[in-house]
Amino acid sequence: MEPSLRWRFALPFRRLNGAGAWVLFTGQFRLNFSAFRHGTRRSRDNIASAGGWRGTSAQVLLVALGMALFVTIAQDQAFEATAQEASSATGLKLNPGNISRIELAATFRTGHPGRVTEAPIVQGDTLFLMTGFPHTLYALDLAKPRIPVKWRFQPEADSAARGHACCGKGGGGMALAGGRLYLNTLDGRTIALDAGNARVIWAARVADPSLGETLAAAPLPSGDAVFLGNAGDRFGVRGWIAALDAADGHMLWRHYSTGPDGEVGIGPEFRPVHGDDGAAERGVASWPPSAWQRGGGTVPGPILQDRATGLILHGTGYPAPWVPDQRQGDNRWTSGLFARDAGSGMARWFLPINTHDLYALGAAAPSLLLDREWEGRPRQLLVHPNGNGHVYVIDRGSGELLSAEAFAPVNATAGVDRRTATLIRNPDKAVRRGLMTRDICPARPGAVTGASAFLPETGLLYIPSRRLCMDMEARNANHIPGTGFTGANIRLRPAEGEAVRGALVGWDLAAARPAWTVPERFPLSGGVLALEGGLVLYGTVDGVLKALDGRTGAEIWRFQAASGIVSQPLAFTGPDGRPWLAVLAGSGDGPEAEIDRRDATAQSGLANVLRDLPHPADPSSILYLFRLP
Known part of the structure; x- marks a missing residue:
């Protein structure tokens, strides 16, 4: 009723x-x-x-x-809903000229206080959404008045995963293909559902939360396979990427980010980008004895597929522990970008991004596939904004590095050697056990964590940036499975003053420089949506959904939600034929709610640097639906 x-x-x-x-x-x-x-x-x-x-x-x-x-x-x-990945969209009518006329059509309060980091999925008249952990999936009927629930699904939840999720028990993700929803749960299971009625088709346990191993991102279904990777670098989990059979969930292949060549997927077709990577067994030899077995390098970010080349592309997380003195060497194959054959998982190339990662930045931030002219010739590009503050432009067929320029305040390095893809490090910012290294910019987890978006008509890449620096004290770390394996105390501070702890950067991809920058009071964590016609939308951790003119960065419209927005907006055409906009707000039980904000090092300093972040008006995650009248 x-x-x-x-x-x-x-x-x-x-x-x-x-x-x-x-x-x-x-x-x-x-x-x-x-x-x-x-x-x-x-x-x-x-x-x-x-x-x-x-x-x-x-x-x-x-x-x-x-x-x-x-x-x-x-x-x-x-009622109910789920989640989708969408960095840009075409054919929609929302644009800078009419976004100010958009109206709030409906909201849905999930009653779940966890973070939500991905957009909903819309197919036909149904909208799917997924809450944070413990997850609930909802399917909403957009064609009916008041948008009733079609079904709700709650997978079993392993409570051991609660202590192993970063920043508010979000994690997991969902993808839709062939009438099925494929779900990764934070507690380590991949589940295939009938999208029409939530019937479980198969379920597979792929990660062990008792070891600190979780699933942090949505799977990638493609053809007969479902691709996914694990998370848990901070616990010393050994990273891997795998393919499951889409029909029944059995494992087709799995390759690791550390260890012997055969386990990593290094074979005769591998073409090293860095000369030293042509040597045998780099995943073992570039580590102290046995350290690769607990060395991190997980795959907690999105996996991309290039159908033209038959490759899948993914980043690897940072090495464990954070203290670099305990893992002398290059620590292959962590903190870099892999291209792999989609059929076998065998590696084709690897580009090191943060070799011997000093600051636990990794290379798992979302990347983009672009086909564009570069320096006078057509190129198939992989564009990767990295936590080290640089935008990497790469030929995705060969792994050749074409450009790497800074988009955020950086003092830990003096640039990137394009020939070797090696960071030119600042020796004054080196991290050594027992010493406090001050004023390292950018701070972990990095200058970017959310998904960027690109608009061909403007030539701009829109980067949701975090502008923080840190003091880092490296300490001894002992590995106990299922407990933190970090070895550092961290204090954060704004890079440019309290008023600017984040920014949306309109990055001119061809010129490799910012066209404009919109400063933000708090770090940006969610993804950006860019629409044909020049409209750019993103949310802030204090709950503001903003629409900008993609050419100038001028703000056109804003909406205040009841909770922080750390997800990516979604635009779609509704069953009424009108343009709709959806966004999930939810950051209600992040570190700002769980930890004393006066503690300068708790949650790696994040709670303290967000000490003036207003508490959510409503801790529940909430779906907001807008449409043009």
């Missing part, structure tokens, strides 16, 4: 029905009633509230524009 309360005000309030989180956006307020039961706030907007309470009543207090209303409302069952 629908809530019993419906009003329309002649004031700047829109339809009010059900319980929900208040939402503030340009020019008007939209409020939904907040119900309280046993001390826990439950809320619901135009759609429905999660949690399945039928027939319960709750007394609510609404205070707005000096009015106080007391009402008793009936609550009923929830």
